[in-house]
Amino acid sequence: MKVQGHHYRTIWIKENDPSVVCVIDQRNLPHEFIVVDLKTSDELARSISEMWIRGAGLIGVAAGYGMYLGAIEASRTVDFEKYISGVAEKLKRTRPTAVNLAWAVDRQLELLEHNRDMNVDGKIKLLLEGAGELADGDVEFSRAIGEHGVKIIENISRKKKGETVNILTHCNAGWLAFIDYGTATAPIYEAHRRGIKVHVWVDETRPRNQGARLTAWELNEQGVAHTVISDNVGGHLMQHGLVDMCIVGSDRTTRCGDVANKIGTYLKALAANDNNVPFYVALPSSTFDMTIRDGVKEIPIEQRGAEEVKFIQGKSSGFIRKVLLTPENSPAANYGFDVTPAKYVTGLITERGVCQANEDSITDMFGDLL
Numbered sequence: 128m129k130v131q132g133h134h135y136r137t138i139w140i141k142e143n144d145p146s147v148v149c150v151i152d153q154r155n156l157p158h159e160f161i162v163v164d165l166k167t168s169d170e171l172a173r174s175i176s177e178m179w180i181r182g183a184g185l186i187g188v189a190a191g192y193g194m195y196l197g198a199i200e201a202s203r204t205v206d207f208e209k210y211i212s213g214v215a216e217k218l219k220r221t222r223p224t225a226v227n228l229a230w231a232v233d234r235q236l237e238l239l240e241h242n243r244d245m246n247v248d249g250k251i252k253l254l255l256e257g258a259g260e261l262a263d264g265d266v267e268f269s270r271a272i273g274e275h276g277v278k279i280i281e282n283i284s285r286k287k288k289g290e291t292v293n294i295l296t297h298c299n300a301g302w303l304a305f306i307d308y309g310t311a312t313a314p315i316y317e318a319h320r321r322g323i324k325v326h327v328w329v330d331e332t333r334p335r336n337q338g339a340r341l342t343a344w345e346l347n348e349q350g351v352a353h354t355v356i357s358d359n360v361g362g363h364l365m366q367h368g369l370v371d372m373c374i375v376g377s378d379r380t381t382r383c384g385d386v387a388n389k390i391g392t393y394l395k396a397l398a399a400n401d402n403n404v405p406f407y408v409a410l411p412s413s414t415f416d417m418t419i420r421d422g423v424k425e426i427p428i429e430q431r432g433a434e435e436v437k438f439i440q441g442k443s444s445g446f447i448r449k450v451l452l453t454p455e456n457s458p459a460a461n462y463g464f465d466v467t468p469a470k471y472v473t474g475l476i477t478e479r480g481v482c483q484a485n486e487d488s489i490t491d492m493f494g495d496l497l
């Protein structure tokens with residue numbers, strides 16, 4: 128997508144130095160656009176756990192590049208296999224909920240497994256190519272999600288005789304959470320490109336405010352009409368007919384269609400259900416976890432530090448600062464995700480098409496993933 132008119136992906140190999148992975152540091156957006164160099168698998172793991180980079184698709188691809196950096200390090204040790212399996216474990220531990228991360232690490236491990244006899248230089252090259260394929264695959268997934276999802280927006284626009292389609296989204300399932308286009312945003316960008324009138328209600332998404340900071344920034348850069356709202360506004364808007372559809376992303380979706388996504392998604396799904404507002408989830412197939420059925424019971428929910436709830440970050444007098452919101456001594460709980468049961472999901476917008484959020488429909492379309 129474009130930043131100040133220049134095309135960027137969210138992760139790439141540094142020009143003239145293939146041993147360096149570059150990422151957009153998302154911590155200071157929208158106020159500062161900073162690209163950081165990651166030179167070791169430790170730095171890469173830290174960039175995921177401390178959320179310099181985030182979002183299911185991006186952390187998956189980043190972990191793929193982390194395996195590549197790990198292979199460079201492993202080539203300097205006496206036991207390549209032992210070192211690289213340590214790197215795989217380290218990367219998988221960084222964030223527990225989004226399944227794309229483990230999926231990408233396992234894809235890289237499989238490549239090594241199928242090429243056990245290759246020399247070390249060959250293995251490094253293999254993992255570099257593997258990470259590049261993960262990145263290209265992610266872009267293609269998002270592009271196709273846009274093509275399928277835009278038909279739903281087109282239908283609503285037709286029914287509204289060309290009036291603006293109002294779409295509510297939560298958190299950031301935009302291009303910053305993937306490599307390009309995003310998932311929840313891909314149909315919106317495609318609709319905008321086709322000249323369909325769209326307007327996006329952007330949930331701020333406490334505690335880290337990925338909606339207010341990142342989704343709003345992205346939409347602004349692409350020139351898409353939007354309004355940032357505080358997290359509790361969505362229900363009111365739906366009661367008053369001001370939301371035509373919701374599109375959110377997913378960090379893990381079970382084979383029965385339960386969806387883990389950023390904390391607060393479930394409440395939006397309940398409000399949408401009560402007001403007959405279609406509630407769509409956009410996700411690439413790498414987000415399915417076909418080994419589980421019951422999301423509430425089986426998806427691990429990340430809990431992060433209390434300081435993310437107690438403090439809020441913003442720009443003041445030209446500086447990015449954090450300020451304390453709560454009484455200093457009040458404890459805070461920080462659950463990162465919740466699970467929306469399949470019964471509240473109108474449809475899953477995937478790279479292969481739109482399917483229903485139930486086991487039959489998912490396995491019909493994605494039987495090869497079982």
Ligand code: MRU
Binds near residue numbers: 182300310376390463
């Ligand atoms: O904690 P984050 O910012 O990595 O959360 C992931 C998300 O961006 C959202 O849950 C998103 O809606 C899912 S799609 C990447």
